Amino acid sequence: MTELHEGHSHPGMEEDGLGYYARRAQAIETLLVSKGVCTGDEIRQEMEFTASRSPADGARVVARAWVDPDYKARLLAEPAAALAELGYPLPDTTPQLAVVENTPEAHHLVVCTLCSCYPRMLLGPPPDWYKSLAYRSRAVSDPRGVMREFGLEVGDDVAVTVLDSTADLRYLVLPRRPAGTEGMEEAELARLVTRDSMIGVTEARSPAVATPGG
């Protein structure tokens, strides 16, 4: 998978231009194929699937949930079926997707303390900071402090719940619909839904933010 590292420069690169981790990934891929665990085509298809998803896909789902209470109920109860309705069929394998809703009383944020588990099947690859040791260790022990650094002050009137996705589920946060968006259409609303708000470290963007001082 040499394309992953194109354009980067890595100390200690070998003559073939690959860094340590690229060489390692290539060796693992070669072994998987030669031992018949999977085919090279299957690996390529999986990479293409993940790369085809982005936060814009999650934003579409969130915006639909904001405008359609019945859809929101289905999304929380049966996420796979609800995503399929919008044209996002999920692979019928683990990990599975779960959705948690932020409310005026309860705020959720997601971390994977062990590695970098993330709802890639809907949002694509995670941001680098999500994989950092600093986020992984601090988000779980001082979530309010971490959110403050992201610019979100969660008041004492809101309970904070951290979700550590250690196993076979991946969590998508359904952020709160911002105030002042009552008349907005679904596509406009989707533009307010940021990647970070679906991890839970921020809220969705306010429509007033575009106006300085607003």
Next chain:
Amino acid sequence: MMPRFAAGDVVSVKRGSPPGHFRTPAYIQGKTGRVAALCGVFPNPESLAHGGDGLPEQPLYRVEFAQSHVWDGYRGRADDKLLIDIYQHWLEPAGDGEVT
């Protein structure tokens, strides 16, 4: 494998550092929480990670802990929570049913 616990049960996380791969972070080992939900039954990742068949499959629970119980000097509300997914073989019934 049949689920041994149900939502509402008070459970403690076993301590351990078995060789190889496991999904129960050190910070939660020895802590006591409450089962929030049974998430399903899944092949055991500790076996899968080393080429095993993942059997017997393990029930997976979403377990809720009070942050003030998990972290000394936790900065937040007393009812702030941690939800973490833990496989059944890492859980045991809590002795006196008390969640601190």
